[in-house]
Amino acid sequence: MGLVTLIPEVVTVTTLVREPVTRAPAAAPAARLRRRSAGRFRGTPGRLTLATVALVVLGLATGVAGAVGVRQRADLVDGAVARSGELTVAAQRLYRALSDADATAASAFLTGGVEPVALRERYQADIAAAAAALAVVSGGGAGDGRGANAVARIAAQLPVYTGLVETARVYNRQGVPVGGAYLREASGVMRERLLPAAQELYEAVSGELDEARGDAGAFPWFAVALGVLTLAALVVVQRYLTRRTNRVFNIGLVVATVAAVTAMLWLGVSALVTAGRLEASHDRGSEEVARLAEARIAALQARADESLTLVARGNGQAFEDDYAKMMDRLAGENRDGGLLVPGDADETTRAALAAALTEARNWDSAHQQVRQLDNDGQYAEAVTASVGSEQTSTATIANRLDEQLAGAIDHNSENFRQEVRGAAGSLAGADIGVGLLAALLVVGAAAGIQRRLAEYR
């Protein structure tokens, strides 16, 4: 509302200033205008007082709008963007830990009886990582109701899942088959409840990240428009004074003009740089992380499917079909890309993606051998080829693939953080700077006009 009432006055100032001086034939309408003006602002001193008021108001408005806007965007970058970024990472870590737990529990079951220490430790690390990530996400108040609902479901089902896995483990140690039934139930809880909830959570927090990023990278149109208006007013006032007093420069007004231009440049450039860095944090950071995480999860799912096909023992066509689907998603139907295409990724990521694609191909051909062995009735050999510790076992290959993707995710997460830090850095001090410049503008303008005004007294 303040702006709306300001504008007509500015227009009045412009009209008052220009008309009488530049065009003599237009004196008649100008005289009418002058007569309409309030008596208080009649004559040069009156107009100068009016100019002072307008410049002070405009300058203050620009300063407040600019500083507040910068503060808001800086808060969004420091808060929402950085926080959502961390939450997205945590949500994705949660999903990964859960699917790895599923794959590891199935592998441990396949190895029979007392599972290898390494698999047990890996399972425990997964559960600990999942719980830690869940704490981060729920502590971060994962946004909207959808995220909170997903967190509640995961928090409720995770202990159920681990309880079932431990029951399965105890029965397996006793050598009785009901352990397998508990493991299947656990895997069902994982696939039908935990993983879908984790997926939902991830979508909720990454949606928030995009939103926060959009808001933080917005251009401060309002403040800049005010600033341009202020500049225009300064120019007009200075031209008026030049004509009235034959003095080319008024130090106060020149200082005010320089302050206004600097503030505008600072505001505009910092906003553009921030938006650029935020976009980079998406393109070089979170977008790559999301794609890599999806690839990693597809690989883990394929790994769990492979184990569960063997666990189901001839009754696992559904798992085998799911394996094929996951492998298609991971490496493409012709095993030449899928989620592992280089795309716009940077050098380090491309190298990791190429290595991962090679591993995916190796894995797929090793997988076909596992299926061949199993279909030929060489079950024990199939299990060894799948969960053995040899370099050629699908377990080893899948681990190498996972490490490549994990490395690339870390790299791109660091990119994300760097760009967000950069975005925050480009806004740093801009609020105080713009505020001070606006103060300088106001003081300069007021002092400058005051000196002229004093000459009339």
Add this chain to the structure above:
Amino acid sequence: MRARTAAVALLSALVLAGCGSSTTPPPGPDPAEPARPVGVQDPAVLPTGSAAPAGSCNARASYRPTGALPAPGQMPSGSAMARIQRAGRLVVGVDQNNFRFGYRDPKTGNLVGFEIDLARELARAIFGSPDKVLFRAITTADREDAIREGRVDIVIRSMTMNCDRWERVNFSTEYFSAGQAIMVARDSPITGIKDLAGKKVCAATGSTSIRNIAAKAPDARPVSASDALDCLVLLQQLQVDAVSTDDAILAGFAEQDRGTKILPERFTEEPYGMAMKKESVDLARFVNGVLERLRTDGTWTRLYKAWLSSLGPTPQPPAPQYRD
């Protein structure tokens, strides 16, 4: 006028913002809903009417073996056995969850049990080697489809011989006599089939047991699971009140959980037969010839003692009945 429009816009924006920041989570699945084994139906969808009712045939009677068994590796040309011999292995549909009958030994990962050893004896008769056999774990409901689609040559999986199934598959002669019984928690007030009214009773999907529950305890609430072993899980998790299936299967459950008891009442007869394709009568005669030998040379008794001694004293092998 404009002020009023602005006020309305402002007001609606505030209302909308109020909606957006509502903290009530949207409706989703109840987090406290108990975990269940995959494939559980509660209430159970009961199988539709049978093609041939009980009593319309002698379900125990199979095809009589013709003469002496062919020597291993020399199956008569053109026979179903010759096709299996050419394939290089016998594909057998088995259970991997039925303790003592067919189960995965968690210590070794191998399939072991009474039915597994019977399958190995068949392989020995065809190939001269008990190892030329490929086991495929199949679910109860999948048994007939697996045979019809040729995914397995034969099913040895606690499959009750009855007139309805005889319409679609051939059975061998009986290799084990089971009967349906009830298992409950040790401190359960249920003492027999008469107490099942209003109680949840679990059996495997597609089994004769689930039909029998519906027929003999019409007021019970049947729950079906894709594997009978899942019923033990449900009983342990207090999600059902009783499990009712073959006593042989229940005995395996009781061995795995001392907190349960099998009620003495045995209310059906469930003769187990090996199931094969309807067209392959020659295979049924051959299998019956092998079973004949296992009964007489003491192999059946040896296997029974090795795997099923927990069921009580070793009985005589079930006497074969033939329909010629």
